[in-house]
Amino acid sequence: MSASQFMRAVRITGHGGPDVLRLTEVAVPAPRAGEVLVKVSAVALNNTDLWTREGAYGVPGDPDARSGWRGPIGFPRIQGADVAGRVVAVGTGAKASLVGRRVVVDPATYDTAGPDANPVGLMGSERDGGYAEFVTAPAERVHDMTDSPLTDDQLAALPTAYGTALGMIERGRLRKGETALVSGASGGVGLALVQIARARGAKVLAISSGTKIEAVREAGAHAVVDRAGDIAEQVRAAAPQGIDVALDVVAGDLVSKGLSLLCEGGRWVIAGALGGHEVAFDVRRLYLRNAQVIGSAMHTPAHFDLLMDLARRAEVQPVIAATFPLERAAQAQEELSRRAHVGKIVMHP
Known part of the structure; x- marks a missing residue:
């Protein structure tokens, strides 16, 4: 897939209210060495999306400072941590056998390479995320869920919410x-x-x-x-x-x-x-x-592996509260902020 092709994406160009979410056309990202390109079928919303957009995380010594999940954000940024989709291309060094597989992306960037590494960055905050038709991800963070009985919407609901939950349960x-x-x-x-x-x-x-x-x-x-x-x-x-x-x-x-x-x-x-x-x-x-x-901030790679095993066996059943098209990202986030729903809100790019 050539980088000359374009895709629809929702980006923020600064911190603010739902009005800073802008639907635009950008180049389809090319997977770099060790990365894959995923065609997004579903992206779930999280409180992290709201707080990143608002810059509500603060910094050490200044709890009211506008900041992303782990510090200043590079704008413009495509939001969205929770992606389910299909691999459509791979970069050098990534397994070609991944192409065509239905996958869930672990959205975390980790501080070390081991199974107990701590998350220090998040897709949709520290790197572009899934409020788009395509997203790149490191091949090692892509989990093959082709055989899971869960729907794409349910798979998209897993990474941040269920990853955070499993991290809490394991650390506790x-x-x-x-x-x-x-x-x-x-x-x-x-x-x-x-x-x-x-x-x-x-x-x-x-x-x-x-x-x-x-x-x-x-x-x-x-x-x-x-x-x-x-x-x-x-x-x-x-x-x-x-x-x-x-x-x-x-x-x-x-x-x-x-x-x-x-x-x-x-x-x-x-x-x-x-x-x-x-x-x-x-x-x-x-x-x-x-x-x-x-x-407890999110999960480790080992926790995420455990979560994917649960999802392959359908031992967790995410509840989907509502779905929105990509162009209604602002309304989707407003619905999330009202907290009148039960379960997860999902968008379909």
Whole structure:
């Protein structure tokens, strides 16, 4: 495929509201050495898309500074971390046998080459992503999912939400028979946490509200705590022995009030700040119970391999809330920001 061909893509040229998302025509990228070119069939949206567009990540020493996921972004940037599609071309050194295969792209850029490497960059933030008809990716980050019974939309829902969820569960060392508390349970990461924790054999308590409670139950939660009520009181009633692992994408006041819910040796894993990034808590509740607070950003390559195995066996079933065409990217992101949906929002380039 020659670079003289053009494709439709949605780019941002700076930080701002949904109006900075612009549909444009750009050259189809040519895969470099070790890369493949993927024709995008579905791209899922994430909170990361909103926060990257808004520049909402802050920097050390200045939490209000406009910044991308790991620092300043090179504009213009094509957004979109979560891609499912088919390989249509390969660069030198990449296996030609990948051409024609249905794949999921691991969107992370890692700090080292090993299986336990940490993510330090993200497709759609530190490099161009999948809000486009085509995207390039390193061949080693492309996973063959041709035989998975999941749909392309479901496969696109996996990388960030389910990768983040599995990273949290692995770093929190959640084991069969333990009790897990999941915050933000109706969102993409939340539903993924409920499904994977349930598949692990954990007892799952989920926090949700209103009309979403039943959908969270259907995803596998053993009990659902209503966010509108006294969360701590409801959790104590449902899990009088305490929580082994909290899987938290909300943070804020939930951490302050919730640490006392952990049992001896409990782990509080945080991978988001929907409820606020400034947290105060009584450290005595931490050290007197040998508890841990663990930060978790996405997944390692080993975690992603585990996730792809689950998806090949359809042991996770992503819920698709809505689909949009590429030209309605701004509306899709606005729908995501309203948080009225359950599951994942997907676009079709």
